[in-house]
Amino acid sequence: xxxxxxxxxxxxxxxxxxxxxxxxxxxxxxxxxxxxxxxxxxxxxxxxxxxxxxxxxxxxxxxxxxxxxxxxxxxxxxxxxxxxxxxxxxxxxxxxxxxxxxxxxxxxxxxxxxxxxxxxxxxxxxxxxxxxxxxxxxxxxxxxxxxxxxxxxxxxxxxxxxxxxxxxxxxxxxxxxxxxxxxxxxxxxxxxxxxxxxxxxxxxxxxxxxxxxxxxxxxxxxxxxxxxxxxxxxxxxxxxxxxxxxxxxxxxxxxxxxxxxxxxxxxxxxxxxxxxxxxxx
Amino acid sequence: xxxxxxxxxxxxxxxxxxxxxxxxxxxxxxxxxxxxxxxxxxxxxxxxxxxxxxxxxxxxxxxxxxxxxxxxxxxxxxxxxxxxxxxxxxxxxxxxxxxxxxxxxxxxxxxxxxxxxxxxxxxxxxxxxxxxxxxxxxxxxxxxxxxxxxxxxxxxxxxxxxxxxxxxxxxxxxxxxxxxxxxxxxxxxxxxxxxxxxxxxxxxxxxxxxxxxxxxxxxxxxxxxxxxxxxxxxxxxxxxxxxx
Numbered sequence: 001x002x003x004x005x006x007x008x009x010x011x012x013x014x015x016x017x018x019x020x021x022x023x024x025x026x027x028x029x030x031x032x033x034x035x036x037x038x039x040x041x042x043x044x045x046x047x048x049x050x051x052x053x054x055x056x057x058x059x060x061x062x063x064x065x066x067x068x069x070x071x072x073x074x075x076x077x078x079x080x081x082x083x084x085x086x087x088x089x090x091x092x093x094x095x096x097x098x099x100x101x102x103x104x105x106x107x108x109x110x111x112x113x114x115x116x117x118x119x120x121x122x123x124x125x126x127x128x129x130x131x132x133x134x135x136x137x138x139x140x141x142x143x144x145x146x147x148x149x150x151x152x153x154x155x156x157x158x159x160x161x162x163x164x165x166x167x168x169x170x171x172x173x174x175x176x177x178x179x180x181x182x183x184x185x186x187x188x189x190x191x192x193x194x195x196x197x198x199x200x201x202x203x204x205x206x207x208x209x210x211x212x213x214x215x216x217x218x219x220x221x222x223x224x225x226x227x228x229x230x231x232x233x234x235x236x237x238x239x240x241x242x243x244x245x246x247x248x249x250x251x252x253x254x255x256x257x258x259x260x261x262x263x264x265x266x267x268x269x270x271x272x273x274x275x276x277x278x279x280x281x
Numbered sequence: 282x283x284x285x286x287x288x289x290x291x292x293x294x295x296x297x298x299x300x301x302x303x304x305x306x307x308x309x310x311x312x313x314x315x316x317x318x319x320x321x322x323x324x325x326x327x328x329x330x331x332x333x334x335x336x337x338x339x340x341x342x343x344x345x346x347x348x349x350x351x352x353x354x355x356x357x358x359x360x361x362x363x364x365x366x367x368x369x370x371x372x373x374x375x376x377x378x379x380x381x382x383x384x385x386x387x388x389x390x391x392x393x394x395x396x397x398x399x400x401x402x403x404x405x406x407x408x409x410x411x412x413x414x415x416x417x418x419x420x421x422x423x424x425x426x427x428x429x430x431x432x433x434x435x436x437x438x439x440x441x442x443x444x445x446x447x448x449x450x451x452x453x454x455x456x457x458x459x460x461x462x463x464x465x466x467x468x469x470x471x472x473x474x475x476x477x478x479x480x481x482x483x484x485x486x487x488x489x490x491x492x493x494x495x496x497x498x499x500x501x502x503x504x505x506x507x508x509x510x511x512x513x514x515x516x517x518x519x520x521x522x523x524x525x
Contacts, residue, residue, distance in 0.1 A: 057415055075418040087412040090514045091435040100431075104421035134515020152420070 002030035003188055004054060004156065009063035011049055023049040025213035026063070036182055036189045038199035038206045040242065042249045046214025047192045051160050054190060055081045067156070077101055080149035084161040086141035088133040094120060094144050095129040101152035119151040120144070123177065139170035143177075150181065156188045163198065175201060179226065196242050200235045201228050208245050211253055217245055299482035304489070307482035316471070321490060323466040324456060331387045332452045335394035336445055342395070343402020343444075344433070353403075360399050368393030368455040372462060386459040386467075393455030394448035401444020405437025439514055442507040446499060453495050 006029040012020040023046040031037050039047040052058045053065050056075040065072045067079065075081075080101070088097045095116045102112035120126050123143040133141055142162060149157055163171045179202055182189055193199050199206045203222055210217035220241070224234040282301050289300035299307070311317025346353045346360070368389045375385035413432055422428040460469020468487050475483035 055415075055419060057418075075415065077419065077421040080419050081415070083412060083416070085412060087410070087416040089413065089416075089432065089436070091438065100417075101420035103431075104427065132513060132515060148420070 003033040003068055004029070004031040004190070005064075005066040005069075006030070006050070006053070007064050007066065009050075009053065009060040009065060011046070011053065011058065011060050022213035024053075024060075025215055027215055029207065029216060031188060031190060033188055034186050035204045036191065036202055038191045038193055038203040039209060040193055040196055040199045040206060040246075041209030041214075041217075042211055042246060042253055043194065044214075044253060045209040045211040045249065047209050048160055049214065050209075051081070051158050051190060051192050054156075055079055055158050057081075077104070077152050078154055079156045079158055080152065080154040081158040081160060082142070082145050082149050082162045084164050086133065086138075086145040088141060088144055088148070090133050093130050093132055094125060094136075097133065097144060098148045098151050101148065105152070116147070116151055119147040122150070122181065123147045137170075139166050139174060142166065142174065146178070146181070150185070154187070156190065157182075159189065159191045161192055161194065164193070164195070171198075176227075178202065183226070196239055196246070197230055197235075200224075200238055200242075201230065206238070206242065208242055210245070210249050212256060217249070218242070299485050303482040304485050307480070307486040308490075311483065311486060317486070317490070319466055320468050320471045320487075321494070324460065324468040325494070327383065327387055327460075327467065328390060328452055328456045331390035331456070332394055332449060334387075335391045335448055335452060336398055338391070339395045339398020339444070339448065340402045340441065342399040343404075344406055344429070346399065346403045347406030360396050363392075364396035364400065367458075368451070369458040369462075372459060375459075381463055383463075383465065386456065386463050389459045390452050390456045394452040397451055398441075398444045398448045401440050401447070402437065405440030405444075406433055408440065409433065409436045438510055439507075439516055442503070442510050446503045446507065449498060449503060450495065453491065457491060 006027060009024055009027045010022070011024045012022045014020045023044075027046075027050065029050070039050060041047050049058065053060055054067070054072065056072045056079065072079075088094075089100065092100065095113060098116035098119055099107075099112040102115060103109075107115070117126065117129055120129055123146055125140060125143050125147065128136060128140065133144070136144070146162070163174055166174065175198060182202075191199070191202060196206075200222055206220045206222055207216055208218040208220070209215065218241070220238055222235070222238060224232050228235065286301040289298070308317065311320075342360075346357060371389050371392055372385065375388045379385045379388060409432075413436055414428065417428050417432045418424070422431060457469045457472075460467040461473050463470060468491055472484055472487050475481070475487070
């Protein structure tokens with residue numbers, strides 16, 4: 001059985017006085033243990049929603065999310081998330097931030113500091129253990145967030161656009177390092193991104209999501225050997241396919257948004273406004 | 282100082298406003314006789330007790346408001362309303378309940394500082410990024426005591442520090458007002474006694490003592506503590522500039 005099994009999941013969000021927004025509809029997805037899966041799609045396709053359901057931050061309206069056959073009941077240390085923002089605690093030094101999850105498990109202080117230090121070294125931040133998060137650059141903070149996730153050896157690593165806020169060079173280096181860490185650890189990774197190239201460089205499998213409502217549009221296996229280059233003909237071919245998919249989705253979104261705006265402008269006056277204007281004079 | 286002394290002599294204020302020398306003399310006398318020192322210690326004792334009580338009480342209340350929506354909905358506006366009531370307005374009640382004694386003074390001093398602290402703590406928690414509690418949850422804090430002690434409390438510290446500073450100023454005010462109307466030993470009582478015997482030098486001297494203690498506490502203790510917290514949390518503007 002697959003490690004992560006998403007079974008006919010729907011999830012909608014209520015919007016003020018408008019009809020609820022259907023973020024996911026009847027979505028099925030299975031992720032095998034040890035694979036690196038990327039979720040790509042235009043904004044609003046529900047890829048982050050899906051990740052939040054796996055993390056246990058949200059509950060599905062219907063359907064189920066199973067991890068090793070167990071229904072997800074809430075967030076837990078078996079499924080750690082790396083967010084787009086590092087979300088480190090500013091009052092703790094890096095080493096204490098990384099050791100935070102170990103502390104919750106009741107690991108002795110000296111032992112957890114040693115483990116955290118080791119993990120910081122693995123993400124090349126060994127020298128910065130005693131620094132506070134605000135003293136570091138964005139890329140370093142994101143490394144620390146990855147270390148904080150990995151140190152508690154989660155079965156599954158969930159990443160929600162972790163490199164989206166970084167500059168290109170930092171992003172490139174971090175992608176390489178993440179791939180290396182993943183190859184070493186062999187953990188399952190679910191990686192949300194809107195960057196197709198990033199998805200193709202890192203993943204065994206790319207799931208393209210469509211929007212309105214959020215669903216799976218295409219499921220691609222990326223078999224290119226590692227380490228990969230962006231110029232690999234396999235990857236270039238896949239990139240084109242995905243681009244076409246996304247262009248379709250984008251058009252749909254634009255149509256909907258523009259329609260919607262038009263609608264909004266029209267309804268600014270109540271329907272009877274035209275009749276009653278001046279009628280009181 | 283010289284201008285003050287000169288003005289006293291030229292305009293002949295007489296006893297209605299003391300000269301600089303008279304004030305200094307009053308201070309020296311007060312210290313040597315131990316009267317002033319005793320009053321200072323008595324007042325400090327009261328304020329430290331009330332202040333500590335107010336900070337603890339206010340923080341707990343504030344967290345309660347932030348944690349339970351219904352508490353906030355039902356009692357939230359009450360705290361804002363209470364904060365606008367000068368705490369001295371509670372003195373009649375305090376006198377009826379406790380008599381004209383230390384308990385009454387401590388009561389109104391505590392009331393004077395608690396509400397500000399409550400609001401500060403509430404703001405501190407509500408301003409915590411939701412991402413913190415998500416991160417804490419997935420790292421295994423649960424949603425109870427550990428989340429509170431390890432994330433909510435330290436996370437709202439910058440706001441708490443600001444609350445503590447304002448609460449201190451409020452407490453001083455309430456304390457002096459309360460002591461003015463109370464009996465026993467204290468700075469407020471000294472003010473009142475000096476008025477009774479027309480000792481304006483002593484009155485001014487006490488006013489200055491109150492100002493100095495208040496400022497010294499704020500500056501040396503709270504402000505430096507607050508600055509340290511801000512720097513540590515990366516919220517201090519100077520520190521950020523120095524990194525660029």
